[in-house]
Amino acid sequence: MSAQGSVSGGGEADGPVSGRLTRTVALVGLMGVGKSTVGRKLAEQLGAPFVDSDEEIERAAGLSVEEIFDRLGEPEFRRGERRVIERLVNGPPIVLATGGGAYMDPETRALLKEKATTVWLRADLETIWKRVSRRDTRPLLKKDNPKQVLAELNAARAPVYAEADIVVDSGDGPSTIAVKAIREALGVA
Numbered sequence: 001m002s003a004q005g006s007v008s009g010g011g012e013a014d015g016p017v018s019g020r021l022t023r024t025v026a027l028v029g030l031m032g033v034g035k036s037t038v039g040r041k042l043a044e045q046l047g048a049p050f051v052d053s054d055e056e057i058e059r060a061a062g063l064s065v066e067e068i069f070d071r072l073g074e075p076e077f078r079r080g081e082r083r084v085i086e087r088l089v090n091g092p093p094i095v096l097a098t099g100g101g102a103y104m105d106p107e108t109r110a111l112l113k114e115k116a117t118t119v120w121l122r123a124d125l126e127t128i129w130k131r132v133s134r135r136d137t138r139p140l141l142k143k144d145n146p147k148q149v150l151a152e153l154n155a156a157r158a159p160v161y162a163e164a165d166i167v168v169d170s171g172d173g174p175s176t177i178a179v180k181a182i183r184e185a186l187g188v189a
Contacts, residue, residue, distance in 0.1 A: 021048045021093035024116040025186070029161055030154055031100035032132035033123045034170045034178065041179045043095035046188065052097045056084045065099070074101075082108045089115035100153075104160055113163075119182055120164035125154055127172055 025042070027035040036052050043050035054065050057080055061068055068077045081102055088096055089111060096116065103109050103118070112118050129147055166185040170178040 021046060021095070024089050024093045024096055025182070026089070026096040026098055026112050026116040026118050027121050028098050028103040028112070028118055028164055029100065029121040029170075030123075030128055030150075030157060032128040033121045034175055035097035035121050037175045038121060038170060038178045038182070039095050039097040041175055042182055045179060045183065046095065049092070049094045050097070051088055051094050053081065053085055053088065053102060054097075054099045056088065057081055057099075060084055078102075078105050078108075081105070082111070086111055100157075103164075104157060109160070109163070113165075117166065117186065118164040119166045119168055119185070120161040121168055121170045121178060122158075122161070123170045125151055127170075128154070130172075 027039050029035055040050050058064055061080060081099060082105055085102060085108055129150055168178050168181045
């Protein structure tokens with residue numbers, strides 16, 4: 001794994017013009033990597049709106065993510081998530097923090113690749129575990145061995161997350177390091 005704050009790029013990354021985004025920047029990655037924290041700071045520095053797709057899903061459904069999983073199941077949650085993300089990326093450019101599983105859905109991934117510059121915010125398993133174990137609100141971790149589930153999710157999802165346009169490591173340090181790395185990759189350091 002790269003050093004904290006390091007970046008590697010894949011595709012073309014359009015950035016802001018005169019402090020405004022010309023294309024949505026979508027943060028993808030496993031739960032707990034810091035997409036919302038980094039996204040808020042990035043949006044503030046770029047003078048762009050920030051949107052957390054999970055918060056938008058909750059607002060649209062009138063239920064928490066956990067309640068949607070419990071009542072309707074993951075497949076229905078993913079369908080709703082895809083509709084919300086589609087609405088968001090078809091609007092004005094924003095900084096978007098997606099849910100950890102959003103990029104796993106082939107249709108959502110294709111939509112994000114077409115309409116946004118995607119950034120895989122990556123962290124090592126211990127860092128992620130330290131962050132997610134603080135709260136009991138992650139539906140996919142409500143299992144007998146949540147750390148093992150997290151490790152399996154990480155292993156299964158990493159090759160797909162690696163398809164993102166930009167890869168930035170988010171370690172234990174301040175989120176401003178990852179924000180700076182993303183800005184550099186976008187060409188707006």
